[in-house]
Amino acid sequence: MRQFDFDKLKYLYSTVPVILLIHFFSVLLFSVFMWHYVDNIALAVWISVSVIVLLFRFYHYLLYSNSSEEELRPQSTLWLHRYYTYVLIGGGLWGSTAVLLFPPHEILYQMVVVLFILGLTATALGIISASWELVVAYALLSFAPIIVRLAWMEDPLYQTIAYIVSALGILLIFSAKHFGSVIDNAIYSKFALTQAMSALENTQGRLISLLDNAPVGIFYYDSSLHITDLNNQLLKTFRLTSRDPLIGYDLGTLMDKRILPALNQALEDGQGRYEGPFYSTFSENSLYIELSTVPVIDKKRLHQGAICFVKDLTMEKEAQELIKQNSFYDPLTKLPNRSLVTDRIKLSIEQSRRHLFHCAVLFIDLDHFKHINDDYGHYIGDQVLYQVSQRLLKQLRSEDTVARVGGDEFLILLNTLSDDYTAAAQEAMEIALGLIDAINGIFGIDGESISLSASIGINVFRGEEGMLPDAIIKRADIAMFQAKRTGRQHAELYHESFETSQHELFQMEKELRTALDEKEFELYYQPKVAIDSDKIAQVEALIRWNHPDKGLIMPEAFIPYAEESGLIVKIGEWVLEESIKQIKQWQQTGAANAIERVSVNVSSHQFNQPDFVDYLRALVTSYEIAPEMIELELTESAMVDNSRGAIDKVKALEAFGVRVALDDFGTGYSSLSYLKHLPVSVIKIDRSFITDLKHNENSLMIVKTIIAIAKSMDLTVVAEGVETDEELSMLKELGCDYYQGFLCEKALPVKKLEALISTKISTRQSIEEKRLPEQSTSAK
Numbered sequence: 001m002r003q004f005d006f007d008k009l010k011y012l013y014s015t016v017p018v019i020l021l022i023h024f025f026s027v028l029l030f031s032v033f034m035w036h037y038v039d040n041i042a043l044a045v046w047i048s049v050s051v052i053v054l055l056f057r058f059y060h061y062l063l064y065s066n067s068s069e070e071e072l073r074p075q076s077t078l079w080l081h082r083y084y085t086y087v088l089i090g091g092g093l094w095g096s097t098a099v100l101l102f103p104p105h106e107i108l109y110q111m112v113v114v115l116f117i118l119g120l121t122a123t124a125l126g127i128i129s130a131s132w133e134l135v136v137a138y139a140l141l142s143f144a145p146i147i148v149r150l151a152w153m154e155d156p157l158y159q160t161i162a163y164i165v166s167a168l169g170i171l172l173i174f175s176a177k178h179f180g181s182v183i184d185n186a187i188y189s190k191f192a193l194t195q196a197m198s199a200l201e202n203t204q205g206r207l208i209s210l211l212d213n214a215p216v217g218i219f220y221y222d223s224s225l226h227i228t229d230l231n232n233q234l235l236k237t238f239r240l241t242s243r244d245p246l247i248g249y250d251l252g253t254l255m256d257k258r259i260l261p262a263l264n265q266a267l268e269d270g271q272g273r274y275e276g277p278f279y280s281t282f283s284e285n286s287l288y289i290e291l292s293t294v295p296v297i298d299k300k301r302l303h304q305g306a307i308c309f310v311k312d313l314t315m316e317k318e319a320q321e322l323i324k325q326n327s328f329y330d331p332l333t334k335l336p337n338r339s340l341v342t343d344r345i346k347l348s349i350e351q352s353r354r355h356l357f358h359c360a361v362l363f364i365d366l367d368h369f370k371h372i373n374d375d376y377g378h379y380i381g382d383q384v385l386y387q388v389s390q391r392l393l394k395q396l397r398s399e400d401t402v403a404r405v406g407g408d409e410f411l412i413l414l415n416t417l418s419d420d421y422t423a424a425a426q427e428a429m430e431i432a433l434g435l436i437d438a439i440n441g442i443f444g445i446d447g448e449s450i451s452l453s454a455s456i457g458i459n460v461f462r463g464e465e466g467m468l469p470d471a472i473i474k475r476a477d478i479a480m481f482q483a484k485r486t487g488r489q490h491a492e493l494y495h496e497s498f499e500t501s502q503h504e505l506f507q508m509e510k511e512l513r514t515a516l517d518e519k520e521f522e523l524y525y526q527p528k529v530a531i532d533s534d535k536i537a538q539v540e541a542l543i544r545w546n547h548p549d550k551g552l553i554m555p556e557a558f559i560p561y562a563e564e565s566g567l568i569v570k571i572g573e574w575v576l577e578e579s580i581k582q583i584k585q586w587q588q589t590g591a592a593n594a595i596e597r598v599s600v601n602v603s604s605h606q607f608n609q610p611d612f613v614d615y616l617r618a619l620v621t622s623y624e625i626a627p628e629m630i631e632l633e634l635t636e637s638a639m640v641d642n643s644r645g646a647i648d649k650v651k652a653l654e655a656f657g658v659r660v661a662l663d664d665f666g667t668g669y670s671s672l673s674y675l676k677h678l679p680v681s682v683i684k685i686d687r688s689f690i691t692d693l694k695h696n697e698n699s700l701m702i703v704k705t706i707i708a709i710a711k712s713m714d715l716t717v718v719a720e721g722v723e724t725d726e727e728l729s730m731l732k733e734l735g736c737d738y739y740q741g742f743l744c745e746k747a748l749p750v751k752k753l754e755a756l757i758s759t760k761i762s763t764r765q766s767i768e769e770k771r772l773p774e775q776s777t778s779a780k
């Protein structure tokens with residue numbers, strides 16, 4: 001059943017109580033009136049039937065009233081038919097009075113019957129007028145019998161009354177039709193209203209849910225800038241728990257007035273927008289918001305205030321700031337990074353070009369920082385970098401920029417130096433020296449004392465057309481590289497010639513790689529003679545490069561390049577393995593039985609490799625040679641550069657059986673007290689002291705002292721660079737254990753060394769033999 005028909009059914013049932021009452025009292029009244037004039041049995045039967053019908057109808061009415069709409073809806077047609085049935089039975093009962101209860105003679109009571117039928121039908125038709133078919137059926141059932149009865153009577157008066165009743169009946173039917181259409185309209189209007197109300201409620205519900213669940217804060221405000229409504233998100237945005245302080249709030253009194261223009265804009269029929277920081281009056285929070293406003297206009301185009309949407313962008317903004325911070329600043333030191341300093345250099349190029357002053361870029365690289373990371377771990381390494389950044393900042397002016405551009409690399413941009421290049425270079429150099437002083441020294445971190453130094457490259461520039469920041473940085477880098485090459489711990493001012501030496505380095509590096517791949521290196525061996533027995537007891541492995549074009553190249557010509565490029569590690573590994581192979585071969589062939597030990601030079605780079613000891617152990621084990629056959633020659637600087645790790649490594653090597661000699665002793669740090677801390681077995685006195693031995697009192701004193709202290713510490717002493725008998729006899733007198741030098745032999749290829757040793761003659765004899773032809777020649 002359609003909703004409209006269902007509503008009509010509801011209306012019809014709403015009339016039942018009235019119908020029942022009218023019907024009941026009408027039956028009662030009719031019976032009282034007619035009791036003496038009609039057949040009492042017929043009247044009793046009529047009354048009984050009427051009462052039974054009324055009771056049933058009442059019962060069904062109660063059933064209907066107690067049913068829910070959901071229960072009634074599926075049976076609505078049945079209930080309509082029930083209603084129709086009872087109405088028609090009612091009509092039939094009153095119609096039947098014209099047949100059963102019409103007094104034959106009392107004309108007055110006959111008219112009472114007619115009046116009852118007319119009155120009740122008129123009432124009934126009014127009530128049931130909502131159903132046209134029912135009206136017609138009811139009118140027929142109630143009027144037809146009385147009209148027929150009256151018309152059947154002979155008296156023309158009755159016939160006239162029959163016409164009148166018929167006319168009234170027709171009139172009533174049409175009145176009921178009109179009344180019915182009024183009721184229909186009323187039901188339809190109510191139905192339409194209900195529909196509209198429910199649609200409105202739905203829309204309102206949707207709007208409320210939209211407002212409450214909108215991801216942006218929303219509030220309405222009237223034309224006098226007072227808040228009239230708001231959603232939950234707005235409370236969240238402003239960290240509030242209650243709407244109360246906001247409803248009716250005058251936005252004109254906000255502490256932060258930056259949003260007012262946008263709010264007013266919407267009241268002037270425009271759309272307002274604001275994005276930026278906002279200080280909340282209510283929660284006293286600093287936010288970053290995006291706000292937009294639109295006017296609220298009703299159907300009559302009248303302004304009803306405005307609506308404002310507020311988005312809290314605080315978190316996005318903070319994230320953006322963080323990203324920005326990370327893309328322009330170094331997270332560890334909080335210093336600008338390469339991008340930012342590059343930008344600033346660009347600016348300096350422009351400014352110095354316009355104002356004719358000089359600027360400088362200082363490229364700082366910490367010396368041997370890698371060892372700090374390797375020995376103390378990255379946490380301490382990070383702390384050192386942080387402290388360095390702080391020391392740098394302290395030294396500089398606020399207009400200068402300090403940036404961290406790599407692991408242990410810092411860039412400093414000095415602005416507004418002198419307009420004279422020489423003066424500017426001097427200023428930059430003074431600042432650089434100040435920075436070196438600031439960095440040089442001990443860093444105390446977590447109970448560790450870490451010594452540090454730095455090398456600085458300086459590039460002084462004045463902006464020119466087309467000058468690029470990268471080129472400026474590169475020059476400072478080249479100068480820094482030069483500072484590293486020339487001893488570290490100092491500053492170098494960029495010079496064009498540095499580029500050539502760098503180019504040379506790259507070229508040499510390339511050639512050295514080829515030399516390794518093409519096996520162009522060879523080991524020569526120089527004898528070390530036991531002074532007491534005058535026997536070749538040991539040899540030192542010394543590298544040579546058989547260059548395909550340049551011939552034999554001595555190590556001093558390429559080792560420094562190998563050191564700088566880092567290739568020394570690979571070359572050193574080759575030397576170690578080659579020496580061990582040679583030892584193995586000598587062991588197997590017995591070709592050099594007399595050789596008790598082979599010493600190998602190890603560069604600080606190689607020695608400072610974290611896995612150096614393990615590497616050597618593995619090599620010795622895999623070639624199955626006695627570790628005692630090897631002696632490693634380390635310079636003092638290799639140990640001082642990495643004092644903590646070096647001592648442990650030397651201990652581990654000595655414990656394994658490999659001996660460690662301190663090479664070039666007397667040069668460099670030359671700290672005799674330092675010897676106590678180094679668990680080495682041998683010290684080699686530097687050649688420079690031996691050469692000077694005869695002519696320089698100081699050298700004699702130094703050699704004397706070194707030997708005395710070494711002896712007191714039970715160390716073996718080797719003197720290198722011995723070229724004369726005099727030097728040898730002086731060393732013998734001072735108690736030196738071994739000597740090495742041209743007096744015995746220079747470094748020889750393996751075959752020649754083997755040949756020398758296989759003569760099994762004392763070196764003195766060999767020397768004498770060598771001299772004899774010379775003497776005979778001179779004698780001639």
Ligand SMILES: Nc1nc2c(ncn2[C@@H]2O[C@H](COP(=O)(O)O[C@H]3[C@@H](O)[C@H](n4cnc5c(=O)[nH]c(N)nc54)O[C@@H]3COP(=O)(O)O)[C@@H](O)[C@H]2O)c(=O)[nH]1
Pocket residue numbers: 526540541542543554555556559572575601602603633663664720721722723740741742743746747
């Ligand atoms: N890391 C490595 N360094 C190495 C290796 N091989 C050599 N070197 C180092 O190169 C420097 C020069 O070595 P070299 O040209 O071989 O010179 C050695 C001797 O020939 C020279 N010597 C020896 N006796 C005399 C002498 O009586 N007079 C004189 N003028 N020179 C002499 O001394 C060099 C050996 O020095 P040292 O190592 O200090 O014992 C040199 O520093 C080598 O260390 C290598 O494989 N790896």
